[in-house]
Amino acid sequence: MQRLFYFFYQSRAFLLFALLEAISVWLITKSNNYINSSFFNTSNYYVGMILEARNNINEYFWLTRSNQQLADENANLRKQLTIALQKKILTPPNQSFYLKAHQYNFIAAQVINVSANKSVVTLNKGAEDGVKIDMGVISPQGVVGKIRTVSGHFSTAITLLHERMLISSKVKNKEIYGSTKWDGVDPRIANLLYVPRHHSVNKGDTIVTTQYNGIFPEGVVVGIVKNVALKTGKAEYNIEIELATDFSAMSYVYVVENKLKQEIDSLHTVSAEH
Numbered sequence: 599m600q601r602l603f604y605f606f607y608q609s610r611a612f613l614l615f616a617l618l619e620a621i622s623v624w625l626i627t628k629s630n631n632y633i634n635s636s637f638f639n640t641s642n643y644y645v646g647m648i649l650e651a652r653n654n655i656n657e658y659f660w661l662t663r664s665n666q667q668l669a670d671e672n673a674n675l676r677k678q679l680t681i682a683l684q685k686k687i688l689t690p691p692n693q694s695f696y697l698k699a700h701q702y703n704f705i706a707a708q709v710i711n712v713s714a715n716k717s718v719v720t721l722n723k724g725a726e727d728g729v730k731i732d733m734g735v736i737s738p739q740g741v742v743g744k745i746r747t748v749s750g751h752f753s754t755a756i757t758l759l760h761e762r763m764l765i766s767s768k769v770k771n772k773e774i775y776g777s778t779k780w781d782g783v784d785p786r787i788a789n790l791l792y793v794p795r796h797h798s799v800n801k802g803d804t805i806v807t808t809q810y811n812g813i814f815p816e817g818v819v820v821g822i823v824k825n826v827a828l829k830t831g832k833a834e835y836n837i838e839i840e841l842a843t844d845f846s847a848m849s850y851v852y853v854v855e856n857k858l859k860q861e862i863d864s865l866h867t868v869s870a871e872h
Contacts, residue, residue: 701856701858702857703854703855703857704852704854704855705723705728705729706852707721707727707850707851707852708721708849708850708851709848709850710722712846716845717759717760717761718755718757718760719735719754719757719845719851723751723752724749724750725749725750726750729748730745730855731746731747733745733813733853733854733855734814734853735755735851735852735854736851738850739819740819740820740843741765741814741843742758742848743755743756743758743760744756755853757843758778758788758843759785761782767805767806767807767808767820768805768808769799769803769823770805772797772803774799775792775793775808776791776793777790777791778805789836789838790837791837793835795835799823799835801823801824801826804823805820805821806819807820812856813854815854820839820841821839822842823837823839824838824840825837
């Protein structure tokens, strides 16, 4: 405290000068309307710039949280949309209808890493968030893949660009079924396999998931038909589709929980044993 008083004593002349200057500027601006207006316009401009910069900084640091909130909200909306769509597809209300309409839950997750070949992604949600192995993963654009490993707070998923991914698919609004598998060359192109030649598949048709996947709701977009050709000497098409999801530009995704998957799997196990 003694040093502070000594500093004021040493600087008394400068501090008195600064005070008198401030009073002079205040008196001048107060007595002259033009100067008064110019002064406050200028000060408001710089104060505005400072406040805007502060707001931009705050928005930057809150951006991650805001994005997560939006992703959670979208996950809930996607769940409601799935229920609404199934209400149109399923039979009149009964217990079976209710179970199917509420079959899926969506967990919003952020992509925190993508492998060099885009075949594996790491998510910031894990077992403590309800994520389990073999759950499906979708993006706002379409299918991504399925969960492969899970820890407490993180998980990894293999994408459609992984050699082990094979997804039951169909042509939207048509009873034409097949399986989507990556061609191993172009990260934006996959093949729709096992479609017999007597079906009518056209360029521009939308390919979606079927009810046979077990990990995805029916109707999630897989891609758009790019080329259709007959395989030489075979009774099926060679169909190329452009994938809906851009695996190099993913930010937030949704992990899909099929609440009836365990029951479905148990039936498949019993059928296989017999």
